[in-house]
Structures are given as structure tokens and as C-alpha cells.
Amino acid sequence: MSGRVLVGVKRVIDYAVKIRVKPDNSSVVTxxxxxxxxxxxxxxxxxxxxxxxxxxxxxxxxxSCGPQQAQETIRTALAMGADRGIHVEVSGKxxxxxxxxxxxxIMAALAKKEEAxxxxxxxxxxxxxxxxxxxDKIKVVREIDGGLETIMISSPAVITAxxxxxxxxxxxxxxxxxxxxxKIANVKPADLGVDxxxxxxxxxxxxxxxxxxxVKVETxxxxxxxxxxxxxx
Amino acid sequence: xxxxxxxxxxALAELPDTHQILRQTCRDFADRELxxxxxxxxxxxxxxxxxxxxxxxxxxxxxxxxxxxGGAGMDYLAYxxxxxxxxxxxxxxxxxxxxxNSLYIGPVLKFxxxxxxxxxxxxxxxxxxxxxxxxxxxxxxxxAGAASTVARQEGDEWVLNGTKAWITNSWDAxxxxxxxxxxxxxxxxxxxxxxxxxxxxxxxxxxxxxxLGIKATSTANIILEDxxxxxxxxxxxxxxxxxxxxxxxDSGRIGIAAQALGIAQASLDCAADYAxxxxxxxxxxxxxxxxxxxxxxxxxxxxxxxxxxxKAALLRDSKKPFTKEAAMAKLTASEAVTFxxxxxxxxxxxxxxxxxxPAERHYRDARITEIYEGTSEIQRLVIAGQILKExxx
Numbered sequence: 001m002s003g004r005v006l007v008g009v010k011r012v013i014d015y016a017v018k019i020r021v022k023p024d025n026s027s028v029v030t031x032x033x034x035x036x037x038x039x040x041x042x043x044x045x046x047x048x049x050x051x052x053x054x055x056x057x058x059x060x061x062x063x064s065c066g067p068q069q070a071q072e073t074i075r076t077a078l079a080m081g082a083d084r085g086i087h088v089e090v091s092g093k094x095x096x097x098x099x100x101x102x103x104x105x106i107m108a109a110l111a112k113k114e115e116a117x118x119x120x121x122x123x124x125x126x127x128x129x130x131x132x133x134x135x136d137k138i139k140v141v142r143e144i145d146g147g148l149e150t151i152m153i154s155s156p157a158v159i160t161a162x163x164x165x166x167x168x169x170x171x172x173x174x175x176x177x178x179x180x181x182x183k184i185a186n187v188k189p190a191d192l193g194v195d196x197x198x199x200x201x202x203x204x205x206x207x208x209x210x211x212x213x214x215v216k217v218e219t220x221x222x223x224x225x226x227x228x229x230x231x232x233x
Numbered sequence: 234x235x236x237x238x239x240x241x242x243x244a245l246a247e248l249p250d251t252h253q254i255l256r257q258t259c260r261d262f263a264d265r266e267l268x269x270x271x272x273x274x275x276x277x278x279x280x281x282x283x284x285x286x287x288x289x290x291x292x293x294x295x296x297x298x299x300x301x302x303g304g305a306g307m308d309y310l311a312y313x314x315x316x317x318x319x320x321x322x323x324x325x326x327x328x329x330x331x332x333x334n335s336l337y338i339g340p341v342l343k344f345x346x347x348x349x350x351x352x353x354x355x356x357x358x359x360x361x362x363x364x365x366x367x368x369x370x371x372x373x374x375x376x377a378g379a380a381s382t383v384a385r386q387e388g389d390e391w392v393l394n395g396t397k398a399w400i401t402n403s404w405d406a407x408x409x410x411x412x413x414x415x416x417x418x419x420x421x422x423x424x425x426x427x428x429x430x431x432x433x434x435x436x437x438x439x440x441x442x443x444x445l446g447i448k449a450t451s452t453a454n455i456i457l458e459d460x461x462x463x464x465x466x467x468x469x470x471x472x473x474x475x476x477x478x479x480x481x482x483d484s485g486r487i488g489i490a491a492q493a494l495g496i497a498q499a500s501l502d503c504a505a506d507y508a509x510x511x512x513x514x515x516x517x518x519x520x521x522x523x524x525x526x527x528x529x530x531x532x533x534x535x536x537x538x539x540x541x542x543x544k545a546a547l548l549r550d551s552k553k554p555f556t557k558e559a560a561m562a563k564l565t566a567s568e569a570v571t572f573x574x575x576x577x578x579x580x581x582x583x584x585x586x587x588x589x590x591p592a593e594r595h596y597r598d599a600r601i602t603e604i605y606e607g608t609s610e611i612q613r614l615v616i617a618g619q620i621l622k623e624x625x626x
Contacts, residue, residue: 075250076254173296173311174300174306179254
């Protein structure tokens with residue numbers, strides 16, 4: 001067991017910012033817009049650092065795929081307690097077309113190269129709300145539609161972090177200072193044997209339709225007849 | 234972490250990486266933990282105990298203190314950034330941070346013995362305990378040399394008698410730095426500094442003042458009646474009190490400038506946001522030149538004061554003289570926040586006058602920055618004194 005955990009951290013448009021579509025509908029505006037670490041990636045980093053504090057794992061490695069600025073996101077993970085970083089450089093056109101398929105290939109290649117015991121990522125679906133080690137297996141409690149499900153998995157494993165997994169810490173000032181000395185390695189996707197060609201082509205980006213005002217009805221019968229008129233019943 | 238030589242001034246153009254992360258961390262804390270509760274803290278005059286503890290855990294309550302003593306081991310530029318971001322969320326919390334760092338820990342760090350530092354600093358780095366600074370009296374504020382609180386030696390104790398006024402953090406503090414005269418004939422050269430734990434026999438607190446702003450901090454008189462402390466509680470040499478107070482205030486001014494910047498920035502944010510949303514005469518009011526001129530003037534005022542504040546901090550970090558620059562920073566920042574908070578209410582119109590929007594609280598919080606830690610008039614005297622020295626024939 002390497003005792004090494006890889007955590008994926010992504011630099012995204014800050015969650016509090018109002019997203020705007022470019023006038024040519026090709027994508028969203030990113031220039032000059034505030035970016036931060038994806039909040040779910042923060043939860044993933046927090047979980048990894050907690051496992052290290054409990055001495056269940058030995059090393060936390062923060063990974064980010066993207067242009068030069070992705071290094072800021074890695075530095076934030078280092079300030080939260082990650083030990084070192086890996087910046088997979090992807091920029092320009094390659095970055096615009098970088099999709100989940102390519103990123104997962106990169107993460108898989110890195111996990112193999114680093115002999116990672118565990119990979120923790122921010123969620124896209126539901127998932128882990130509790131992670132514990134049980135011998136050489138990992139016990140995960142995950143949220144499913146019907147309630148909570150506890151499963152045992154063997155490592156290496158990939159876990160995605162749910163909102164309720166933890167509350168990410170604020171970086172402490174001493175850790176921000178220490179983060180300066182931690183190393184961030186630079187890697188190219190080609191070094192990992194990953195082909196970045198995209199299988200997807202974005203045709204058009206539009207804002208979601210404006211929410212229309214609702215209609216109030218007086219009685220249940222009115223509601224039923226309105227639904228019938230709208231072809232919903 | 235002092236940056237050397239002229240490299241340090243490039244920090245004025247773009248902050249170093251660590252400082253950027255620090256600033257963002259403090260901003261995130263302020264946005265998530267302080268802004269949502271600042272209105273309630275103000276209404277209820279409630280000390281932000283939990284938030285101070287959290288800031289302590291982050292290292293913000295003892296930023297300059299070396300790690301061996303429990304602090305964050307950072308520089309004054311980092312400190313000014315932190316205080317600004319915290320104050321932007323809640324001016325009262327920013328005040329608590331500033332008083333603890335600059336006015337209480339500051340003098341002990343600079344003038345204390347190793348034993349005094351361990352006893353009086355380390356417990357005050359975690360956010361569990363905060364300190365205060367007792368210089369002003371009912372009879373003298375700006376006239377600090379006229380201290381009438383006395384300290385006489387009796388055996389192996391100092392016995393203090395007198396009253397201190399306007400002491401910030403007094404009701405929430407676990408210790409105070411007190412200035413009392415040990416030799417009245419020597420006038421300001423006869424003042425000495427003492428460390429007193431709180432509570433302590435012979436030390437009592439007056440009623441909490443009902444202030445215009447920074448209501449979540451406690452401000453009251455500290456009354457000393459035959460208050461006895463061991464001889465080892467004198468801070469620095471006998472008669473050095475006035476010098477200790479003045480040097481402490483030099484650094485404290487950078488903290489207050491930062492607090493003022495935070496409130497000013499919050500006012501500007503509030504006004505600019507409103508200018509986008511409020512429609513009048515058929516368009517957002519941000520389209521009107523009258524409003525644009527106000528926003529521009531506000532931004533210029535804040536940014537100029539901010540650069541002066543950073544420069545004062547960088548000079549201090551480089552161990553260069555910074556008395557004049559610190560006074561300039563505090564003067565411009567406090568006048569900037571008075572201006573910005575006033576104009577923010579003007580931009581908001583009626584909405585600026587009610588508590589639904591934070592503009593009225595910023596206006597009330599801003600006002601103290603031109604008064605405490607040296608009034609704007611005193612700052613001008615300090616600056617003029619330095620200029621005249623520079624031009625000595």
C-alpha cells in the first residue's frame with residue numbers, strides 16, 4: 001500500500017459569479033471573470049487531508065489539468081494541507097475541448113504512475129458522505145435515493161465527494177507560508193500517453209430560458225383543468 | 234518574511250503569491266462567516282466570539298508573532314491585507330483583530346522579556362483570549378503625555394491607581410497593557426507600561442459605552458484602585474512607557490488604515506452593485522454621470538489610501554522608518570472611508586438610510602477611524618513633524 005491519495009482539483013468560474021454566454025454563442029465568458037477551486041474539489045481535498053491527519057494515509061497529491069492558472073488552484077490545495085502538486089499542462093484549443101473522457105484518462109495514467117491507493121474527486125453524481133479505513137479495505141457510506149448505503153471496497157479506488165462529507169477548512173496562515181516550499185511538478189498529457197483529441201464538438205451555447213411567471217388557481221378543479229389544457233394530463 | 238530592497242516595492246504593483254492566497258482566504262472567511270452576521274452583531278452589540286476563535290485557529294489573531302510563540306510568522310503587508318478583508322465583512326471583527334495584533338501583542342512582542350512573551354502572548358494567539366491597550370484617560374486622549382494614572386512601588390509589587398477611558402475590547406479581554414506614571418516630575422518621560430491580567434483584584438470596568446458604530450466591540454473605562462501586580466509585570470524599562478505607546482501606535486495605525494479600507498471597499502461594492510440594479514429615468518442609475526463621478530472618486534480615494542497603507546507596511550517590514558507613512562496611511566484611509574460611506578448612502582438614496590442595506594452601518598462604523606489611535610489632527614501633526622525634520626536646515 002503506497003498510502004498515497006490523489007485529489008483532483010479544478011479551477012472553475014466562482015460559484016457566486018453570474019455566468020454569461022459570449023455574444024457568438026460559442027461558450028461562456030471567462031476572461032477577467034473570478035475563478036476559484038470547485039467547491040466540491042475543496043471537500044475532496046479536506047477529506048484527503050483529514051485522512052492524513054488521522055494517519056490513515058501518508059501523502060496527499062493535488063492534481064489539476066489546465067493552463068498556467070491551474071497552478072493557483074493547486075497552491076490553494078497545498079495551503080489546505082496537500083503535500084505536493086502535479087500540474088498537467090493543457091492550454092489553448094486543447095483546453096477548450098478538454099472533456100471528461102480525456103481528464104479521466106489522464107487521472108488513470110497518473111494514478112498508475114503514482115501508485116495511488118485512493119483517488120478522491122469532487123462529485124458529479126451523488127456519493128460518499130463518509131469514508132473510513134477497515135484493514136486494507138475502505139468503508140464508504142454513500143447517499144442513494146432510498147437513504148444511506150454502506151459498502152466495502154478494496155483499493156486502489158475512486159471516490160467522489162458529496163456535500164455532506166465534510167466542511168472544508170480555511171487554510172491557516174502558517175500552511176499558506178509552507179505551501180510556498182511545496183513542489184508542483186509539470187507534466188504534459190503526451191508524457192502520460194493520453195491523446196487529447198475530443199470526441200465531442202460544441203455546436204452552440206445558450207442561456208437557459210427565462211423562468212416565466214407561474215399562474216395561481218383558486219381550486220383543485222381549476223388546477224386539474226389547466227393541466228389538461230396544457231396537455232400535461 | 235521581509236522582502237528586501239527595492240524588490241519590495243514591486244509588491245505594490247502585484248502582490249506575492251502567498252499574500253494573494255492569504256488575501257483570498259481572508260476574503261472567503263469574511264464573505265461566508267462575517268458578512269451574513271454583521272448586521273445582527275451590530276444590532277445586538279454581540280462580541281463575535283466564535284468568529285474570533287476561528288480566526289485564531291487560522292493564525293489571524295497573532296499574525297506577526299513567530300511560530301515558536303504560537304503565531305503565524307507573517308509580515309505586516311500580510312497583516313494589512315487580512316485586516317482589510319476581515320473588516321470588509323464586519324468592521325467590529327476587524328477592530329478586534331487589529332487591537333489584539335497591534336495594540337496588545339505588538340508592544341509585548343517588541344519590548345517584552347522572553348518570559349513575558351510566553352506568558353502574555355502565547356495564550357492570546359489562539360483566539361481564546363484577546364487583549365486590550367489602556368492609554369487614554371477621561372482627562373487626556375490626544376494629550377497622552379499628561380497621564381494621571383499613577384504607579385507606586387510597595388515592596389515587590391507595583392500599585393496602580395487611576396482611570397483609563399475608551400478602552401476597546403475591555404469587557405472581552407483577558408489582559409491589558411496599561412500606561413501609568415511612575416515619576417510625575419519627569420512628565421512624559423516618567424510614564425511606564427504594565428501588564429495586568431483581567432479580571433484582577435483592584436481592576437474594575439465601567440459601563441459599556443453606547444457607540445455610534447463598531448457596536449460589536451466593547452468600549453469602557455478601566456478603573457484601577459490599589460491594583461497590585463508583581464514587579465515583573467512592568468513592560469520595558471521604567472520611564473519608557475511613552476516611547477512604547479508611540480511606537481505601538483505607529484504600527485497600530487497601519488491596522489486601522491486597513492480596517493478603514495475594508496469598510497470603504499464594502500461601501501463602494503454596495504454602491505456599485507446598486508448602480509447596476511436600480512432603475513431611474515428609464516435606465517440603471519450607473520448610466521448617470523452624477524453617479525459615475527461618485528463611484529470614480531470613491532475608487533480613487535480607496536486605492537490611493539490602500540497603496541499608502543501597503544507602502545507603510547512594506548517599509549516597516551524592511552525595518553525602515555515608517556512613522557510618517559503610517560500616519561499618512563491612517564489619515565487618508567480614514568478620510569477615504571468617511572467619504573466613501575457618505576457617498577454610498579447618497580447613491581442608494583432612501584435605501585441607504587435604512588438598515589435593510591448595509592450602507593448605513595458602514596457610515597456609522599467608518600466614523601471612529603478618524604478618531605481612535607490618533608485623531609486625523611494628530612496624524613497631521615505627526616506628518617508635519619517628520620517633514621520638518623527632513624527639511625532641517
